[in-house]
Amino acid sequence: MNGRMASRLRFSVALVVATWVPSAVSAETVTIHRDLFGTPHIFAETAEGAVFGLGYAQAQDRLEELLKNYRKAEGTMAEVFGEEWFDHDVRQRMWRHRYFSEHDYARKPAKIRALTEAFQAGVRRFMAERPEKVPPWAPPIEPWQVSALGRYIIWGWPEGDAADDLRRGGVAFEPVQSEYRGSNQWLIAPGRTEAGAVIALIDPHLSWYGHFRFYEARLYGGELAYSGMGILGLPLATLGHGRYCSVALTTGGPDTGDVYADVVHPEDPLKYQYDGDWRRMTVVRERIGLRRTDGSVEQREIELHYTHRGPVVARRGQTAYSMALPYFDQIYHLDQIYRMNTARNLEEMKQALSMLQYMAQNIMVGTVQGDIYYLRNGRVPVRPEGFDFTRPVAGETSASEWRGLHPLQDLVQIHNPPQGYMQNNNVSPWAMMKESPLAPENYPAYIYNAGRTPPHQRAAMTLEQLDADARVSKADALRMAMSTEVYGAGAWQARLERAWTGLNVDINEDVNATVLRALIQEWDRRSDPDSTGALAYKYWKEALWETVFTDADKRADRFGDPPRATLTDEELIGALKTAAARMMAEHGSVEVPFGNVYRVGRQGGAHSWPVGGGNPGFGMATPRNIGFARQDDGTFLGQSGQTSTQVVVLTDPPESWTYLPLGESDDPTSPHFDDQARQLFGPGRMKPTYFLRKGDLLKNLESTTELEYEERRL
Secondary structure, eight states, rough: OOHHHHHOOOOOOOOOOOOOOOOOOOEEEEEEETTTTTOEEEOOOHHHHHHHHHEEHHHHHHHHHHHHHHHHHOOOOOHHHOGGGGGHHHHHHHTTHHHHHHHHHSOOHHHHHHHHHHHHHHHHHHHHHHHGGSSSTOOOOOTTTHHHHHHHTTTTTHHHHHHHHHHHHHHHOOSSSSSEEEEEEEEEEEGGGGSSOOOEEEEEESSSSSTTOOOEEEETTTEEEEEEOOOOOSSSOOOOEEEEEEEEEOOOOOOOOOOEEEEEEETEEEEEEEEEEEEEEEEEEEEEEHHHHHEEEEEEEEEEEESSSBBEEETTEEEEEEETTTTTOOOOHHHHHHHHHHHOSHHHHHHHHOOOEEEEEEEEEEESSEEEEEEEEEBBBOOOOTSSSTSSOOOGGGGSSSSOBBGHHHHGGEEOOOTTEESSSOOGGGGGTOOOOOOOGGGGGGEEEESOOOOOOOHHHHHHHHOOOOBBBHHHHHHHHTTTBTTTTTHHHHHHHHHHHHTTTTTTTTTHHHHHHHHHOOOSSSSOOOOHHHHOOOOHOOOOOOOOOOOOHHHHHHHTTOOOOOOHHHHHHHHHHHHHHHHHHHHSOOOHHHHHHHSSSSSOOOOOOOOOOOSSSSSSOSSOOOOEEEOTOOEEEEHHHHHSSSEOOOSSSOOOEESSSSOOOOOSTTTTTTTTTIIIIITTTTTTOOOHHHHHHHTEEEEEHHHEEEEEEO
């Protein structure tokens, strides 16, 4: 990339770049205690020693997925896994994750380099000890891969913002990372909790497979004391809590990506117009390996084109469309995570957040000092007036150029709201609490990037729960985190009863429909694993969906709205009879527990177990979010949703509970392959983390490993 391009795209980050001063090599003992669910609790003298232990533990549990994450980030998947990954690799080369991460690695602070290299030393240690576990396609382990992976993980959000602009301009562009991304989060102030301390929920909703499958660990070493969930291949956790602060993220935020429509020279497609002159695009050539079916690897050369704003992602006639992302040359994602992991109060947390390395997210921070804080975070360009940045913008003039970045103080945020609670389960800031002061008209549209949109079912249920409970106990918090309550179901029960009474249905006419109606009426509106009413309600709503609902009904029902007035008694009872007949055909009974059909366990595994809550569709979303996929046997198996749930009570020190949807290990022979699915996630129980409670940990210990780590002190 030429100097002009880099200088145009680079936004400085205020960092103190320490100088690496090697001293005599010394050794420390790193201890990995694994609890009864295989979660590593790593104890060391230094932070470097702790992340060394984390690298070893991650490799021990999920080495292949860790190595795939590095390949995904640098764009070398196709040379091992074939054609299906070729477009993915092209996209990662286009965004130059490896280029910036490798080229600028030496500029990173010495502390971050030391953590990076210590973590990867732990990975290498395991690979050296167990060479039979190393796949033949393992890439060389390089420190810049950590920065590249950090970029790759956040990229779907800003790229998605820009892709939306492009689509609104009539040009198709599908982000590579386009899978569902959602989450729950909430904070309760000390005045509304039984413990007199902040209570936090950290609950990302992502795929249970692939690069967003989090790894759980506790790290203790030097300045680091952290309990949380992180991405395989990164040395620090993204979500969780330290000694003083908790951090949660949910999808939603300001607009962080744009598209420019550049006029191309009629005789030279590599020239584009700018301020009355013609500029030449930067051309980058890459070679991508592609594994053929016979096992040989073909090298394909691709050519990538860039304007001074970013890569050209599409062309139409004499127009080239270039994407501009303010993250394009940034490599300081891990640096911000480190500062957030070690923050001792809200002020230090805000200093970390001001680095603006995270993607557009709703971020909530709780502290042991009693603060609750919300930030609608993102690296947001200052856009000039007079242009519509929601679609491709004229690129031939400097008048449309960004004017820098919005600092942290410009973003939507609130500290200690008078309501004493807030939630953002992927909703507008306007819907985070009753009578929210965060109104869209008080901010530039692209910073607020939402409207006065009512909360969907998942958020509406949580909002009611938080607002109603003025003295939340630990048990209350755990129940809310795993809540299977279906918001708005009461209105449908009442309408069904009116229809049944209004038609004076003969109970002998259709016995199965009569039983189904009774199950729905007696249902407690919770989709627990043993609930027969929940599955009865689902079949009835599904029948309404298919036979009666209009498109407008379906849009409304998604948000848990009550039945429309024009629904007739005959339609409602007709759907009930249809549902009863379908249940009899599929199950031989209308009295079937929800968990007989909705299950949790490994895809392709030998076992699955009943689970409650989630989103089976048809207006049945619960705060406990699970996405299901239908199986060949007619059951529905969880595959996404709650992926690393944590409840934190920010006493001094904090106390916390967690669960994973499957298990910590990817080894099918490990007892921790799917133990959490069976023992915790299915029945809806969370386990204690024993954070800073070593005595309790040692009473619940499965194994201990000691490693010697040779370190270089800063």
